[in-house]
Amino acid sequence: MTKITRRDLIIGAPAVLGAGSLSLPSALAQESAADYPSREVKFVCAFPAGSGADVYVRYFAERMRPAFKRAIVVENRAGANGNIATTYVARSKPDGYTIYVHAPSALAANMHLFKNPPVDATKEIVIAATINRQPFMLTVHSSSPVKTVADLVELLKKMGDKASYGTTAPTSKVAAAWFNKVYGLKPVEIMYKTGSDTMNDMQSGSIDYVMHDPVHAVANATNGSLRMLGVTTKERMKASPDLPSLHELGVKDLDVPGWWAAMVPAGTPQAIVEKLNQMWKPVIDGEETRAFMAKFGADTMSLSTAEAKSMFEKDVKAWGDYIKLANIEPQG
Amino acid sequence: MDMNMFQNLMTGFAAAGTLQNIGFAMIGCLVGTLIGVLPGIGPIPTLAMLLPITFGLDPLTSLIMMAGIYYGAQYGGSTTSILVNMPGESSSVVTCIDGYQMARRGRAGAALAVAALGSFFAGSVGTIFIAGFGPPLASFAQKFNSPDYFSLMVLGLVTAVILAQGSVLKAITVILIGLLFGLVGTDVNSGATRYTFGISTLWDGIDFLPLVIGMFGLTEIIRNLESDTIERDPIPTKMKDMWPTRAEFKEAIPAALRGTALGSLLGILPGGGAVLASFAAYTVEKKVVRNPSFAFGKGAIQGVAGPEAANNSAAQTSFIPLLTLGLPSNPIMAIMMGAMMIQGIQPGSAVMTSNPELFWGLVASMWIGNLMLVIINLPLIGMWVKLLQVPYSLLYPAIIMFCCIGVYSTNSEPSQLLLMVIFAAFGYILIRFGCEPAPMVLGFILGPLMEENLRRSMVLSRGDPMIFLQRPISATLLFLTACVVALIVLPSFRQTREEAFKE
Incomplete structure (x- = not known):
């Protein structure tokens, strides 16, 4: 953990750079943020090849290629309600080359659906860019x-x-x-x-x-x-403007959306996280992605990394109440 | 039947017959055959990987290529089943039983030819079926509710007893073991994880590939290695000897006809339809054929022709629910559906009216694809058979390597390889005890579906088991099940059944 703090510190204060052998790894990290991405990038999908989620991930692997200017390989790590992929990403090297394209809402849910969640989602996973918001x-x-x-x-x-x-x-x-x-x-x-x-x-x-x-x-x-x-979203969706929300029909405050994001392991240099955010934004905001998402009933959503973080934390908390409401027994 | 069928098919052939479309059909069929032949590398990851490429293609062209991969894989899967007892697909598990025995008798060429021709015939019939009866059949498939599915699975499992050679008791035992393996993983209703021993790879249940590759392919290799000299008849090298004889054709043709009919009907049912089709066709052959030249399980050509025809016609008709209802009947159809949606086409009844060229073009391309596969595969038979001349010391390590790659690539989990090895050992033990692995696989595949539908039906009926008799479809299926049980139990039948295997 010391390594991470050190990195964070150095990025906050670039003047210390090169001050001695201690800062060497951070210097490398700093360098890689400017050059990033300098090699092949991996997108991790938590569902099997060919599933609906896999279509999403491969769509972005295709659309993000010009921004990354590198090959993007999709790796399917299906199973255990996404826990296998989440664990895999959380344990990957935090260098920005392993990107988890998945739903933070599902990570939030898993924090409560399992007695012993293998990953503490908000502590071990960082959202680099949000993708969409979709209702049930x-x-x-x-x-x-x-x-x-x-x-x-x-x-x-x-x-x-x-x-x-x-x-x-x-x-x-x-x-x-x-x-x-x-x-x-x-x-x-x-x-x-x-x-x-x-x-x-x-x-x-x-x-x-x-x-x-x-x-x-x-x-x-x-x-x-x-x-x-x-x-099930509080506001109507842009993808289906004529469809009322259950909230406006009287199920007050009902807001249970699913949302997607590109995530990286905690400890990834903040500069790379921000760079990723900027790389994704034009693709998410583009007309092509809007039309693609609308076909699946979803609205695109591009938030800043800070907004995404607070949304993630809010979701984890909300799911604690949700599973009580739906009477779901956490599993081990 | 639709009176405009022929006119519609003409539209389709015109759309599918362009040089570009035929070219992509060819590429699809070739890629499909290749991945079908390589054990473990299935059509699902291949299609998923190719999906982004299809973004840039015309919708019809991309669907034609994907469909080609799908049939190609079905063909290629049978090839390895026959040559090395290695089913690449759940639907070619049954082909192993007699196909591999034929290869051991030196009739690999004949088995491959019969599989190819039977599949082509079945595919052609399946195509006409879709064109003529697609919509009415789809609405029949829609009538199947949870209780009906349960009863269908019960019928499938009971008939699996006939599938096995030798003792009924052993057959029932292995089916039950298969059901138990099917229970591993997360329970749909409660979310509880069962028999996972805290291992997260098992949360979604045991994967099909490690189980089937371990139990069939690796077990067979172990068994062959344990004898010092491997007995196998001389391998024919002349083309004449590779082609089925007149007598073989005479036995294979009726079997292919029965298989085609059965496959066309079962294929439209979502989930397990195509797998059930090949197992059911085998059962029917075993029951109908009185005096086969070679006993079932010892290389009966009917045991190849029937199931191969059935799985191919089922592969065709499994398009019906997708094209007419927008409901994918298996994971491959789900990918095709994803491809259509990316192209902005909404699968379902509207496709026929809004995109007639696409709908009929796809139907026509099925036939074109099947024809192409015969053209590709018949000349290859000679090459495949020659492959058997490769010394075991080279062939076996190569097979094992491909198995490992295939199993590992499903989700990059080393534990899958471990599972494969465990199942290889388990398969060897089963064979030592004189038990057949094929019925176990059926139990393993159908078990989870059966449980899901049983429990769902019971919740729907609020705990009243009469729901299975109140619904006409379910009641009919259960009645048929009772008939099969009676056949098994009746002593006269049992005698003939045992006689058949004692030769």
Whole structure:
């Protein structure tokens, strides 16, 4: 840990540079910030090749290539709810050449979903650049008579514990539990692994609503099999301006977004972190990425490193309450 | 059937038939065959890696290339199953059983030719199937709810008992062991981790590749090395001897027809459809064929033709849910869906009306791709067979190296290699006890799906097991399961079954 503090100090006070053998590693770090990136860069993806998340990571590997002017290799380290990839990145050399393209919201959730999280997310991982913000969507099947959230609440109240709802991920569980709690609804939760798995049971009317991830929801709303009723972010999304937020419909303060970022191990020189932030920003703010994200129901988001840090810390805290709300038992 | 089918197919052939598209179909098929032949390197990472390249291509061209890789890998996977008992894909596990035995008899060429021709025929039928019955079939597949899936898996597992040679008790035992291996990992409902012993690689369950490569490929190598002299019939070198004989064709053709029909139907079901198809086709062959020239498990050509046709027609029809409903039926379809979405095309029923050229072009390219694979693969048979002449002292280390690369590259975890070695030892023990590994693999694949759907159904019915009998699809499947159980239990059947293997 001493090495890290030393580096941080030196970057704050460049005058000390070269003052003796002690500052040699920091001098190297300083030098590499100016030359960075001088060799191949690795993007780590926490999901298997070919998954939806992998498409994101590879999209950015392609789009960031001109900025890095170096080869970008995508490495898939799938498994254990992202913990394998997170641990791998946290233990990598903090030199800016290992970049974790993943959702800090998922890292925050894992801090509470596991009894002994292998990585203390906010202490061991630093966000270099934020990428996007995406909601989960409250959806019903298009053949359902339910047209609005008010219709759905009325139906679920009438059905009581005969009603069922589907969830596909921790965020989905939290948003649904919050929604049910506010209206005093008592549907039974049915758990699915993926959005696709829910479709047949939705069509037959076995489940009354599902809190879907935006990729699945937008795709299936476009082809006419799902009806989206609301988003789980507090404000409406720019990608879907006509879709009300559950907050404005009465689920007060409900704000459970997922968000993506490019992250590096703690201890990476701040100069490199800032440089990365500047390298990502034009790509994130560009029209091409906006259109790409909108297809998946997400808005692009470029924050400063300080804003990202505080958002990350807030999220870790919030998840502590979320898992209690959704009645999720932490696992070991 | 759609009356405009032929007109639509013409549209498709016009779109897919451009020089550029045929060129990329060719590249796709070649790459696919190559990765299929290399054990362990599957189509999924390959497609994912190629995904960024396709950004710059025309949407139809990129899909045609990806589809080519997919079929190519299916073909290539059967090649290694036959030659060295190494299934690269879950759907070619069954091909190992008789295909490898045929190779040991010196009929590797015939087995490869039958696999290629059977697959081509099945692929062609699958293409027509999609063109003519795609939408109605998709809406049938949509009727499958959780209880129906559970019952389908039960039927699949029970028929797996017939798959095995020898004692019923041993077959049931290995299936149960397979189910237990399938339980390892995080439980969907509670999130609890089971049998992981705190090892984080096991949180998502045991991976398919280390299990199957360990139990089939490495076990086979160990078994061959343990005998001083390896008995194998002389390898034919003349093209005439590599081609199936008239008698072999006569046995293979009906098997391929049955396999095609079964595969086309099962392929449309999401999850495990294509795998079930090849296992089911084998079971059907074993049940239907009365007097095969060679017993099943000893190199019956029907055991190659049926499952190979089935897995290929299933590979075709697995496009139906994606193209008509926008629902990917397996991970490869999920990548194709991602590719379509990146290109700004929303998979689903709208594709047919909004992008008819793309939809029908893709359908037509399936046929073109299959034709190309036959053209690529038939001349290669001679080369593959020659590969068997390579001395074991060179062949085996090479195979082991490729296995290690393939297994390691799935997620760069050294522990996967350890798992592979453990399964190789386990596979060897099983064989020593006279147990078959194939039914175990089916249990391993279907187990988690079965559990998931069972528990989901029970929650949906609030704990009432009658849900499995109230739904007509589920009830029908369970009735069929009962019939199969009766067949197994009936003494007369048992006698013929055992006679068949005692020769």
